[in-house]
Each structure stands twice: as structure tokens, then as C-alpha cells.
Amino acid sequence: MEMHPRVREQTRSEFDTLIPDESELTANVRIEPGRAYGFFTDTTVCIGCKACEVACKEWNNLPADNIGLTGESYDNTGALSANTWRHVSFIEKPVLRHDLQQPFQSGWLMMSDVCKHCHNAPCLEACPTGAIFKTEFDTVVVQQDICNGCGYCVPACPFGVVDVSKVDGKAHKCTLCYDRLKGGLEPACAKSCPTDSIQFGELHKLQARAQERVAELHALGVANAYLYGTPGAAGATGDLQYLNAFFLLTDRPETYNLPAAPTRPANRVAPALTSGLATVAGLAVAALALFARRW
Amino acid sequence: MDLADRADIAPPTPEEPPPVRRHPSEPMPRWPSGWQGPTYYGRAQLKAAPFENGVVGGYIFFAGLSGASALLSTIASTASPRASAALERRARWLTLLAPVLGAPLLIYDLHTPKRFYNMLRVAKGTSPMSIGTWILSAFSASAFLASGAGWWGDRRPNRRGWRRLSTLARWSSALAGAGLSTYTAALLSATSTPLWAAAPRSLAARFGASSMATGAASLALGQRGRTRRNLDAITAAALAAELTATLVSHHRYSRSGIAGAFQTPWGRLEEGGATALGLVAPLAMYGATLARGGRSPLPALATLAGSLLFRISIMGVGDVSARDPELSFRFAQPDNLPGAHSPSRASG
Numbered sequence: 001m002e003m004h005p006r007v008r009e010q011t012r013s014e015f016d017t018l019i020p021d022e023s024e025l026t027a028n029v030r031i032e033p034g035r036a037y038g039f040f041t042d043t044t045v046c047i048g049c050k051a052c053e054v055a056c057k058e059w060n061n062l063p064a065d066n067i068g069l070t071g072e073s074y075d076n077t078g079a080l081s082a083n084t085w086r087h088v089s090f091i092e093k094p095v096l097r098h099d100l101q102q103p104f105q106s107g108w109l110m111m112s113d114v115c116k117h118c119h120n121a122p123c124l125e126a127c128p129t130g131a132i133f134k135t136e137f138d139t140v141v142v143q144q145d146i147c148n149g150c151g152y153c154v155p156a157c158p159f160g161v162v163d164v165s166k167v168d169g170k171a172h173k174c175t176l177c178y179d180r181l182k183g184g185l186e187p188a189c190a191k192s193c194p195t196d197s198i199q200f201g202e203l204h205k206l207q208a209r210a211q212e213r214v215a216e217l218h219a220l221g222v223a224n225a226y227l228y229g230t231p232g233a234a235g236a237t238g239d240l241q242y243l244n245a246f247f248l249l250t251d252r253p254e255t256y257n258l259p260a261a262p263t264r265p266a267n268r269v270a271p272a273l274t275s276g277l278a279t280v281a282g283l284a285v286a287a288l289a290l291f292a293r294r295w
Numbered sequence: 296m297d298l299a300d301r302a303d304i305a306p307p308t309p310e311e312p313p314p315v316r317r318h319p320s321e322p323m324p325r326w327p328s329g330w331q332g333p334t335y336y337g338r339a340q341l342k343a344a345p346f347e348n349g350v351v352g353g354y355i356f357f358a359g360l361s362g363a364s365a366l367l368s369t370i371a372s373t374a375s376p377r378a379s380a381a382l383e384r385r386a387r388w389l390t391l392l393a394p395v396l397g398a399p400l401l402i403y404d405l406h407t408p409k410r411f412y413n414m415l416r417v418a419k420g421t422s423p424m425s426i427g428t429w430i431l432s433a434f435s436a437s438a439f440l441a442s443g444a445g446w447w448g449d450r451r452p453n454r455r456g457w458r459r460l461s462t463l464a465r466w467s468s469a470l471a472g473a474g475l476s477t478y479t480a481a482l483l484s485a486t487s488t489p490l491w492a493a494a495p496r497s498l499a500a501r502f503g504a505s506s507m508a509t510g511a512a513s514l515a516l517g518q519r520g521r522t523r524r525n526l527d528a529i530t531a532a533a534l535a536a537e538l539t540a541t542l543v544s545h546h547r548y549s550r551s552g553i554a555g556a557f558q559t560p561w562g563r564l565e566e567g568g569a570t571a572l573g574l575v576a577p578l579a580m581y582g583a584t585l586a587r588g589g590r591s592p593l594p595a596l597a598t599l600a601g602s603l604l605f606r607i608s609i610m611g612v613g614d615v616s617a618r619d620p621e622l623s624f625r626f627a628q629p630d631n632l633p634g635a636h637s638p639s640r641a642s643g
């Protein structure tokens with residue numbers, strides 16, 4: 001990624017004001033309402049440092065979930081939750097590539113998981129209060145002053161992301177740093193990622209960059225690299241169309257705790273309603289015939 | 296691109312092909328249940344609904360009972376007005392169960408109950424919870440109007456206007472009642488919880504039939520004569536329809552590879568409690584007494600208990616399927632996508 005010319009103007013190391021459109025300097029992205037933004041998480045360069053988890057907690061003022069060890073590799077966070085909006089998963093595999101790798105060398109897969117900001121977002125479609133909405137940046141956000149904690153978004157999400165907090169009784173999840181985007185700042189996790197495993201940007205540019213990255217990896221001999229959540233790929237199945245936060249993976253989706261072929265729950269509303277009403281109508285007609293007979 | 300054909304994410308081929316039943320006398324084949332591949336330390340892939348099963352299941356029961364009794368009593372008094380006067384009076388009370396008991400249960404289950412009115416901010420076709428909010432609102436308004444005007448009209452025999460208003464409101468509550476007795480199935484189906492999502496059509500047929508059975512059974516309690524026989528016959532027909540839909544949905548769970556969710560306490564409650572004792576048993580009792588006309592309230596009570604148990608246990612089995620990554624991953628395989636070309640495509 002080439003550096004933005006405006007970077008040269010910033011000679012200070014301490015700031016008392018915001019740099020206008022700071023994201024141009026840090027991510028080479030100008031944030032403007034009306035455009036679609038997202039995350040491209042390239043798991044092949046994730047080093048499992050959890051800077052994203054920490055940056056997310058700090059910026060969003062989120063409490064810790066689990067203080068202790070899980071025994072599951074270096075993952076002591078466990079899962080996304082109402083208080084955890086980035087989660088780095090660690091998968092220890094004995095040998096990744098027999099030809100190049102010594103067995104004692106890294107067999108680790110690491111992935112920073114996050115809300116996928118689905119195009120046809122099931123949580124949003126399920127929300128009965130309109131608390132969950134699509135922002136001007138094409139991201140999915142829960143409005144905390146409206147949510148009444150019905151919890152229907154929780155089973156709606158095909159990725160097990162959104163969660164109702166036991167503390168305040170509202171649904172919480174990643175906002176793709178809605179407040180930072182409004183201020184021209186790159187989301188905290190992407191800004192803090194030291195290897196650019198998390199890339200923030202305009203969605204169509206990210207998708208093109210991700211395709212190039214897959215081609216590059218294939219050329220390097222990593223034949224199992226593929227995208228999860230781009231149009232037509234795994235994770236974007238069943239009428240979800242595409243995910244604004246998508247991933248480059250090198251193993252089956254389930255390895256990373258992701259579903260291979262999720263579906264769009266709203267597509268089941270009409271079949272269920274028509275079948276239920278038809279059953280009731282059939283029995284109602286039978287009842288009418290019984291009550292109307294003269295014998 | 297067909298995901299099922301992609302080597303990198305296609306499911307590992309099962310060792311044995313899915314079993315085929317060659318003759319109806321053979322027992323139902325057992326399809327391999329669960330995902331055979333990797334999971335993430337056995338952790339859940341989905342989050343289970345944060346509903347209280349007894350509370351939401353109870354609401355679904357009362358909504359179905361009220362909705363169906365509004366529909367059935369309106370039909371009865373339209374078809375034979377004179378024979379149905381007592382039925383109509385009983386229905387006045389039954390239709391008020393959904394607004395008086397059901398709605399508070401729903402509000403109690405919210406995690407921020409004092410904001411319940413935010414449900415009325417929007418109307419959304421993609422959200423059965425929003426659809427249901429409006430159905431329940433329409434039903435409650437018309438049920439109160441119908442019951443109130445009917446009660447008042449009974450005391451003023453000359454005021455025909457009250458009776459007419461009551462009839463109008465009853466028809467409105469009958470229509471809303473049809474929706475109220477079945478939208479809850481759409482609410483469960485339109486989620487990512489595997490067991491609720493696997494069989495939207497047959498789950499809704501079960502919910503609709505179960506509601507009609509409870510509506511007829513509760514109207515029949517204390518009723519005598521021909522009306523009682525008619526209501527018993529309707530209950531029996533509804534139970535038969537429910538049993539058929541139950542068999543279809545279980546076949547569907549088995550074909551989607553998630554039938555393992557029933558090998559749990561919730562599953563045994565659904566199969567042994569709700570289906571065997573609360574559905575098959577009353578159906579048999581009705582079958583035995585239908586010709587003579589039974590006196591015992593037992594089949595009606597068993598029907599009511601069975602329906603309540605069914606609504607609660609299906610919530611529990613759903614939670615099981617969401618918490619178990621082997622069931623969630625199995626369900627989210629490309630062969631379970633709508634329109635996929637696998638043998639499990641028969642819609643249900």
C-alpha cells in the first residue's frame with residue numbers, strides 16, 4: 001500500500017487536535033457517507049498478537065469477559081460476545097505443509113473474528129424495533145437508545161456474533177467503529193493491526209485487493225487459500241449476497257468456527273406463514289362444514 | 296459456482312451413503328447425525344436465543360389457544376347461531392387470554408421491559424416478531440371490543456347495535472386469530488437456529504394444528520351435546536393433522552443431519568411428553584369415543600397439556616441445536632442450501 005502524500009505534512013508526534021480525514025493517512029481511505037466500507041481480514045499474516053482485541057476494548061470501553069486460561073491454545077477470549085467485538089482464534093495444526101515445514105515449526109492458524117456486517121443482515125431483518133440499522137457507511141449498527149433487549153437478533157445471526165448483555169439488557173456487537181468513521185478515523189482494530197491482517201477500506205477496492213492476494217498466494221504454492229464472504233464464495237451463501245467484513249482462509253471454514261453455507265433467515269418467513277395459515281384455514285373449513293350440517 | 300462441488304470447502308464424503316427405505320414396512324432409516332469434520336475446541340458456532348423457554352413457550356401456547364378459539368367460535372356461531380350461544384360466551388373469556396396473560400409474558404421476557412413500546416415504532420415484513428406485534432395488537436383490540444360489546448349486548452336485549460358491533464369485532468378477531476395461532480412458527484423458523492430453520496413449513500403446520508386443537512379442546516370443556524361432539528371431532532382432526540406434520544418435520548430433521556438434537560432431555564420431552572402423551576394419546580382417546588360422544592374431559596386436558604409441552608420443548612431442542620457445533624456445522628453444509636441438488640431437498 002503506497003503512502004498518502006498528506007503523511008508528509010504530519011511532522012509532529014503529539015497532537016492536541018484531530019487530523020482531518022486521518023484515515024487517509026493511516027489506511028489510505030477517505031471516509032465519506034454513502035459509500036460501502038468493510039474489513040478484509042487476511043488470516044495468512046495474522047500473528048495472533050490480539051492488538052485488535054485490546055484496541056477494540058479500549059476504544060469502545062468494553063469490560064473483560066474471561067479473566068483466566070481456557071487451555072485452548074493462546075485463545076483465552078473464547079468467543080465474540082456483548083463485551084468482545086474482536087476475537088482472535090488460534091488453531092494448532094500439527095503440520096501445515098509437509099514439503100516445506102518442519103513439524104516443530106508453526107502449525108498455527110490465527111484469525112481475528114468480527115461481526116461480518118452482512119449485506120442482507122439477518123440481525124437487522126429480525127430486529128422488531130428498528131434499533132439495528134444500516135448506516136451511511138453500509139455497516140450494521142445497534143442503536144442503544146432504542147434496543148429493548150428482545151434478543152431476537154441473537155438466534156437470527158448465522159455467525160453467532162450479536163449478544164444481549166446481562167449488564168444493561170441491550171444487544172451489542174461490533175459497530176465497525178461508527179463513531180470513528182463519522183470523525184474520519186480508521187476503525188481501532190484495523191489501525192492497531194501491526195501486520196495489516198485487518199484491512200479497512202472501501203468494499204469493492206478491498207474485494208479486488210483480496211482477489212489479488214489469493215492469486216499471489218496460489219502462485220506462491222498456497223493452493224488452499226480462498227476468500228470467505230465475497231459474492232458467490234463460502235459464507236455468502238443462501239441469499240446473504242456478501243459480507244462487508246470478509247476473510248482470506250487457508251482451511252475449511254469450520255476450523256475457524258465459521259459456517260460453510262449459512263442462509264438468510266428472512267427467506268423462511270413466507271413459507272412458514274403460508275403453510276401455517278393453510279393448515280388453520282383447512283381446519284376452519286372442516287369446522288364450518290361440521291357446524292353447518294343439519295344432521 | 297456450486298459450493299457443493301468445491302474441493303476446499305465441500306464436506307468430507309460420509310463413509311456410508313444415506314440409507315434408503317425400500318418398503319413402508321421397514322423402519323425409518325437413521326441418517327447420520329452431526330458434522331464429522333473439525334470444530335473449534337467444541338465451542339458453539341451459534342448463540343442460542345436468550346429467551347426463557349417456559350415464558351415464551353407459554354406465550355405461544357396462549358396465543359394459539361386464544362387465536363384459534365376466536366376463529367372456531369366465530370365459525371360456529373355463524374354456521375349455527377342458536378346452538379352456539381354458550382360457546383360464544385365461553386370464547387369471550389378464552390380470547391382474552393392472549394392479551395391478558397400472553398402479552399405480559401412477552402414483555403416479561405424482554406431484557407429491557409420498560410421499552411416494550413419500541414416494538415410499535417416499525418412494521419417489518421422480514422421480522423416475524425414485528426409482524427406478530429401487529430397481529431397481537433389487532434387481535435387484542437378486537438377481542439376486547441368483541442367480548443365487551445357482546446357482554447353488554449347480552450344485558451340489553453333490545454340494543455341490536457351492540458350485538459352487531461360484537462359480531463363485527465369477532466370476525467376481525469377471528470382473522471387476526473388465524474395469524475396469531477401460527478405466526479410464532481415463522482418467528483422460530485426465521486432464525487439461524489438449526490432445528491427451527493430446518494423445517495419451516497411443517498413446523499408451521501404443527502403450530503397451526505396444535506393451536507386449533509387447543510382452541511377446540513378448551514371450548515369443548517364443559518360443553519354438552521352436538522356442539523361438544525363437533526368440537527371433539529375438530530380437536531381430533533387437528534391432532535391428526537399435527538401428528539402428520541410432526542412425522543414430516545422429524546423426517547426432515549433426520550435428512551438435514553440434525554436429528555441428534557432429540558437425543559437430549561429436551562428432545563425426549565418433545566418426543567415422549569409432547570408427542571406421545573400430549574398428541575398420540577388424546578388422539579387415540581378421541582378415536583375411541585368419537586362415535587358415542589365422550590363425556591370425559593381427559594382427552595381435552597391432555598391436548599392442552601401436550602400443546603403447552605410441545606411449545607416449550609421445541610424451544611429447548613432448538614437451543615440444543617444452536618449450542619452444539621456438530622449440529623450447527625452439519626446444518627450449514629452446502630447440501631442443506633435451498634435448491635441444492637442433494638437427496639435431502641424434499642421441502643418440508
Ligand code: SF4
Pocket residue numbers: 115116117118121122123124140156157158159160161162173
Ligand atoms: S454477522 Fe451477525 S451480527 Fe453481524 S451483521 Fe451479520 S447477522 Fe448481524
